[in-house]
Every structure is written in C-alpha cells, then in structure tokens.
Amino acid sequence: MNWTLEVVVVPVSDLDRAKEFYAQRLGFALDHDTDLGGAGRIVQLTPPGSRCSIVLGRGVVPEMPPGSLKGLQLVVPDLERAHAELVERGVEVSEIQVMGQNPRPVPHPLDNVGFVFFRDPDGNEWAVQQISERG
CATH class of the missing domain: 3.10.180.10 (2,3-Dihydroxybiphenyl 1,2-Dioxygenase, domain 1)
Known part of the structure; x- marks a missing residue:
C-alpha cells in the first residue's frame, strides 16, 4: 500500500500576505482560495512538480501559532x-x-x-x- 503525504498545514497570521508570498515569490500554484463564510477560509497551494500541497487557513485548520512550523x-x-x-x-x-x-x-x-x-x-x-x- 502506498502512503502519500498530500497536504501540510502552514500556520500564518495574514492569509493574503502568505498567499502572495507562496504564489508570487515562490511560484507555488494556487489550487484554490475558498471562503467558507463565517466558518473560515482555506487557501491551498502546490509547489511546482510536487504532489504535496500546503494549506493556509482560518477557522477550519488546526490552531498553531504563526511561524511555529520548522523543518x-x-x-x-x-x-x-x-x-x-x-x-x-x-x-x-x-x-x-x-x-x-x-x-x-x-x-x-x-x-x-x-x-x-x-x-x-x-x-x-x-x-x-x-x-x-x-x-
């Protein structure tokens, strides 16, 4: 059985600033930017050539302090x-x-x-x- 890592949640303080950094500066593809109304928002981006995406979110992703992801x-x-x-x-x-x-x-x-x-x-x-x- 294959076990694939598909998504990593990246904790950020400002979704729009992070979206711009990952899409414009790093060249990640913007998969979607979904507003869930009062429930939150999810932005998913994928590095070129990767099968694993990152998710930036508010309200529907695990709460982690912005900047706490290392490695x-x-x-x-x-x-x-x-x-x-x-x-x-x-x-x-x-x-x-x-x-x-x-x-x-x-x-x-x-x-x-x-x-x-x-x-x-x-x-x-x-x-x-x-x-x-x-x-």
Whole structure:
C-alpha cells in the first residue's frame, strides 16, 4: 500500500500576505482560495512538480501559532538554479550550505548534502535540498 503525504498545514497570521508570498515569490500554484463564510477560509497551494500541497487557513485548520512550523523541506535537482530563482524572486535565502559528506558516489557534489534555507513572512522555516538522482 502506498502512503502519500498530500497536504501540510502552514500556520500564518495574514492569509493574503502568505498567499502572495507562496504564489508570487515562490511560484507555488494556487489550487484554490475558498471562503467558507463565517466558518473560515482555506487557501491551498502546490509547489511546482510536487504532489504535496500546503494549506493556509482560518477557522477550519488546526490552531498553531504563526511561524511555529520548522523543518519543511523542498527537493530540487539543481540547487544553484533554485537559489538563483529564489533570489530573483526577492526571497531572503541563505547561501548554499554543504551539510556533511556524501555517503555514496553521486553525479554532482551538492547531491544529498547541499541546502539553502528561507523563512516565510511569519517565520515558518523551509529548507531546499539538492537531489538530482535517487538511488
């Protein structure tokens, strides 16, 4: 049986500001922005190429303090290109960091060990890792 992670709730303080950051700055696709009347609102976005979406919400998602989500991770095949794209889009992103040594031969020295880090406007923390080939 396959078990797939499809949605991660990201706690934010301002839905419109977060929607703009994820859609415009990060280039996530806006799946829907649904106003549930007095019950709340849900905004769902999906990173390019991903099958897992994020949900920003009010009233119908678990209550978590804005900015409390740490350790979300995106994977890209080319970290240098991803870093340049984030900078071009105006995202405050760390320089490329190498974490440890690769345990096996890989086609690129950043595979598995290359990362960049950024935060959304609320302080939720993201990592981007390079994996160009899976073993």
